Amino acid sequence: MDDYYGYFTERGLVLEDLKLDLTSKMGKNKYFKQPKDSAMFKAMYGHVSKEGKQYINTRSPANATNCGMGSATSQIKTYYNKSLCEYRERLRPLLKLLYNGNVKRHLSRFGLKLPPSKDMPLHTDMSYIEKYSDTLPPPRDPDDPVSYHSFSSDGSAQRYQIVLALNDSDSGWYGYPGAHLKYKEIGDELGWPGKTKRTQRIPPELMDKLDLQRIDIPSKAGQLIIWNCGIPHGNMACKNIPRLTLYINYQPDTSDTIAENIVGLGNQPKNA
Numbered sequence: 001m002d003d004y005y006g007y008f009t010e011r012g013l014v015l016e017d018l019k020l021d022l023t024s025k026m027g028k029n030k031y032f033k034q035p036k037d038s039a040m041f042k043a044m045y046g047h048v049s050k051e052g053k054q055y056i057n058t059r060s061p062a063n064a065t066n067c068g069m070g071s072a073t074s075q076i077k078t079y080y081n082k083s084l085c086e087y088r089e090r091l092r093p094l095l096k097l098l099y100n101g102n103v104k105r106h107l108s109r110f111g112l113k114l115p116p117s118k119d120m121p122l123h124t125d126m127s128y129i130e131k132y133s134d135t136l137p138p139p140r141d142p143d144d145p146v147s148y149h150s151f152s153s154d155g156s157a158q159r160y161q162i163v164l165a166l167n168d169s170d171s172g173w174y175g176y177p178g179a180h181l182k183y184k185e186i187g188d189e190l191g192w193p194g195k196t197k198r199t200q201r202i203p204p205e206l207m208d209k210l211d212l213q214r215i216d217i218p219s220k221a222g223q224l225i226i227w228n229c230g231i232p233h234g235n236m237a238c239k240n241i242p243r244l245t246l247y248i249n250y251q252p253d254t255s256d257t258i259a260e261n262i263v264g265l266g267n268q269p270k271n272a
Contacts, residue, residue, distance in 0.1 A: 007072035120234035150230030171238035180230030
């Protein structure tokens with residue numbers, strides 16, 4: 001969390017006003033809501049345009065990757081944090097089994113969600129492309145940030161997504177098991193939006209229409225959640241205890257490798 005706190009202290013905040021207790025109910029949120037002229041508000045929401053003018057990112061709550069909370073967890077130095085990378089490396093044997101072959105470990109960040117906040121909008125980190133409605137795409141390049149289907153033509157998952165819970169929280173992961181098997185049905189309903197490098201929003205009403213049931217998994221420290229990229233999902237509302245998670249990203253590769261650069265779905269920082 002030192003990098004996280006440093007993001008705010010570098011912007012004029014005092015460390016004592018930033019520290020979080022990840023083990024008990026959050027009585028007072030020092031992060032939001034904040035007066036618009038406060039240093040905290042400007043750190044989370046204050047941005048500068050290409051023309052040099054300051055503007056306010058009004059997205060709420062402040063835990064998205066394009067606002068201050070997300071920026072604090074998505075700093076370049078966080079992706080390259082040696083101890084976190086070594087920790088993720090321990091999961092390589094598991095991912096080799098899941099992908100049934102060699103894998104590349106990508107650089108990734110951690111996530112933090114604070115109360116009070118709502119469910120993250122339902123989405124997939126996958127594109128719905130009409131030409132793949134009846135034919136599976138070939139295995140993707142491990143450095144390609146786009147997932148084109150739930151599965152590849154060799155029968156393996158195009159991408160597994162993984163989070164490791166770092167504390168107990170009333171917030172957690174929610175998703176719709178079985179939706180990754182309904183690529184064509186969902187694509188038809190969405191009108192086949194095509195290739196995208198950003199998350200694909202999914203209307204919850206569509207899940208109801210397809211008789212898919214939502215499950216909620218509150219965070220438990222040490223719990224690993226793995227899902228196919230074709231499963232619509234999000235993180236749950238956070239009402240009491242902050243949610244801290246570690247993102248883990250492995251992709252199939254021709255040999256066991258480690259990424260040297262940050263690769264992601266359009267919401268990662270550019271390498272220095």
